[in-house]
Amino acid sequence: MSAENTAVYDFDLITIGAGSGGVAASRYAAAQGVRVAICEADRVGGTCVIRGCIPKKIFMYAAQFAESFADAPAYGWAAATHAFEMERLTGAKNAETERLEGIYRRMLSSSGVRLFAGRAQVADAHTVVVDGQRLSAGRILVATGAATARPPIPGIELALTSTELLDLRELPHRLLVLGSGYIALEFASIFRGLGSEVSLAFRAEAPLRGFDQDLRTRSATALRERGIDLRPGFKFARLERQAGGIVCHGADGQAVEADVVLNAMGRLPNSAGLGLEALGVKLDPGSGAVCVDAYSRSSVDSIFAVGDVTDRLALTPVAIAEGRAFVDTEFRGKPRRIDHSTVASAVFCLPPVACIGLTEAAARERGLRTTVFEADFRPMKNVISGRADRSYMKLVVDAASDRVLGVHMLGVDAPEIVQSLAVAVTMGATKQQFDATMAMHPTAAEEFMLMRTPRA
Ligand code: NDP
Numbered sequence: 001m002s003a004e005n006t007a008v009y010d011f012d013l014i015t016i017g018a019g020s021g022g023v024a025a026s027r028y029a030a031a032q033g034v035r036v037a038i039c040e041a042d043r044v045g046g047t048c049v050i051r052g053c054i055p056k057k058i059f060m061y062a063a064q065f066a067e068s069f070a071d072a073p074a075y076g077w078a079a080a081t082h083a084f085e086m087e088r089l090t091g092a093k094n095a096e097t098e099r100l101e102g103i104y105r106r107m108l109s110s111s112g113v114r115l116f117a118g119r120a121q122v123a124d125a126h127t128v129v130v131d132g133q134r135l136s137a138g139r140i141l142v143a144t145g146a147a148t149a150r151p152p153i154p155g156i157e158l159a160l161t162s163t164e165l166l167d168l169r170e171l172p173h174r175l176l177v178l179g180s181g182y183i184a185l186e187f188a189s190i191f192r193g194l195g196s197e198v199s200l201a202f203r204a205e206a207p208l209r210g211f212d213q214d215l216r217t218r219s220a221t222a223l224r225e226r227g228i229d230l231r232p233g234f235k236f237a238r239l240e241r242q243a244g245g246i247v248c249h250g251a252d253g254q255a256v257e258a259d260v261v262l263n264a265m266g267r268l269p270n271s272a273g274l275g276l277e278a279l280g281v282k283l284d285p286g287s288g289a290v291c292v293d294a295y296s297r298s299s300v301d302s303i304f305a306v307g308d309v310t311d312r313l314a315l316t317p318v319a320i321a322e323g324r325a326f327v328d329t330e331f332r333g334k335p336r337r338i339d340h341s342t343v344a345s346a347v348f349c350l351p352p353v354a355c356i357g358l359t360e361a362a363a364r365e366r367g368l369r370t371t372v373f374e375a376d377f378r379p380m381k382n383v384i385s386g387r388a389d390r391s392y393m394k395l396v397v398d399a400a401s402d403r404v405l406g407v408h409m410l411g412v413d414a415p416e417i418v419q420s421l422a423v424a425v426t427m428g429a430t431k432q433q434f435d436a437t438m439a440m441h442p443t444a445a446e447e448f449m450l451m452r453t454p455r456a
C-alpha cells in the first residue's frame with residue numbers, strides 16, 4: 001500500500017455500492033489490513049442477491065415444477081391437479097433474500113468493513129458524502145451497478161421492470177415481454193411455466209443477439225413449443241392503457257394486449273448523480289458507463305470502478321473478479337487484470353442456453369478457419385414423457401491448431417455442463433483432448449466427448 005493512503009484520510013478505501021463487486025473488493029481489501037468503508041443506498045447484496053440472479057433462479061425452480069407435473073404420468077405417477085399461489089412464491093423468495101442480506105451484512109462487519117447507509121456522492125477526488133457525513137479516503141471505488149434502461153418509446157412507463165415482476169402478489173393472466181436478451185427470455189420462460197400466457201416482442205429476427213446463430217434459432221423454436229407467442233421484427237411505436245389492459249402497438253399496425261408488460265430492453269450503468277462528471281471522471285457518452293482501463297482505473301487517479309457500472313461484462317463473477325484484481329493491483333502491489341475474452345455465461349430460460357468462447361460467426365470474423373461439431377438429440381427423459389424439447393450442442397474448433405474455440409449448448413443442464421467445460425476451454429484444450437476424455441454414460445454431457453464427424 002502506498003504512503004498516500006496512511007494517516008491523512010479517514011479510510012484507505014471507500015466503496016460506493018454494496019453489490020457483488022463492491023462487497024468482494026471491500027472484504028478482500030479489509031482482509032489485507034486496508035481500512036474500508038462501504039456506502040449503500042438500498043439493501044446490501046445488490047442486484048444479484050436482492051433483485052437478480054438469486055430471486056430469478058428461485059422463480060425458475062418454481063416454473064420447472066410445471067414440467068415435472070406434466071411429465072410425471074408417463075413415468076407411472078397418477079395425474080394430479082396442482083394450484084399455484086404467487087404470493088407464497090414471492091414470500092419464499094423474500095425470506096431467502098432477507099437471509100442472504102443478513103449474511104452479507106455479517107460478512108462485512110466480521111471483516112472490519114464499516115457500512116454507511118445512504119446515497120453517496122463524491123465531493124472531491126478523496127471525499128464522499130453519505131447521509132450528511134463527509135468521509136475521506138486514499139481511493140474511491142465506484143461499484144454502483146446498473147438499472148433498467150427506458151428506451152424513448154411513448155408509454156414505456158406503463159411497463160414494469162424485472163425487479164417489480166419479482167414482487168408480484170398475483171400471477172398475471174397475460175404477460176408481454178419487450179426485448180429478447182437475458183432478462184426477457186428468463187422471465188418469459190418463468191411466467192409461462194407458472195401459467196401465464198406470454199408474448200415476447202423484440203426488434204431482432206431471432207432472440208439472444210450475440211449468441212451463436214444455431215442457439216438463437218433453436219431457442220426461438222423451443223420457446224414457441226412452450227406456447228410463448230414470439231413477435232420478431234417488432235418495431236415499438238407506443239404503449240397505452242386501454243379498458244382491457246395495456247396495449248403495445250407496433251409501427252406496422254400489429255398490437256399485443258396484456259395485463260402486465262415487462263421492459264427487458266437492456267440495462268444502463270448507475271453513474272448519474274454521483275458527482276463523477278464534475279470531478280472530471282470520464283463517462284461513456286452513450287451509456288454513461290465509467291470509462292476504465294484494464295486495471296479498473298478511471299480518468300481520475302484516486303477513483304476506480306468495477307462491475308456493471310463500467311459496462312464491460314455485466315455478470316456477477318466478473319464484477320467479483322474485477323474487484324479482487326483492483327485490490328491486488330492497488331493495495332497488494334500485485335498488478336492484475338481480468339481477461340474478459342473467455343467468460344462462460346448462461347441464460348436461465350427453459351430450456352436453458354449456455355456458452356463459452358467464440359461463436360462460429362465470431363471465429364469467422366477473426367479470419368479463423370473452423371471445424372464445427374454438433375449433436376442434436378431428444379433427451380432420454382423426453383422420449384418417455386413425449387415432451388418435444390431437444391438438446392443441442394456445438395463445438396467450434398480452430399482447424400489450424402485443433403483448439404476448441406467455443407462450446408455452445410441449449411438444453412437441460414446446459415449451464416452446469418458448460419461451466420465444467422469452461423476449465424478445458426480456458427486452458428486451451430484441443431478437440432483431440434476432448435476425444436481422449438472417457439465419456440460418462442448415460443449423461444447428456446458425454447455427447448461433447450463423442451462428436452467424431454465434423455459438420456459438412
Ligand atoms: P440484454 O442486453 O441481454 O438484452 C436487451 C434486449 O433489449 C435485447 O433484446 C435488445 O435488442 C433490446 N433492446 C435494447 N434497446 C432497445 C430498443 N431501443 N428498442 C427495442 N429493443 C431494444 O439486456 P438484459 O437487460 O436482458 O440484461 C442486461 C445484462 O445483465 C445482460 O447483458 C447480462 O450481462 C446480465 N444478465 C445476466 C444474466 C445471467 O447471467 N443469466 C441474467 C440477466 C441479466 P437487440 O437484441 O436487438 O439489441
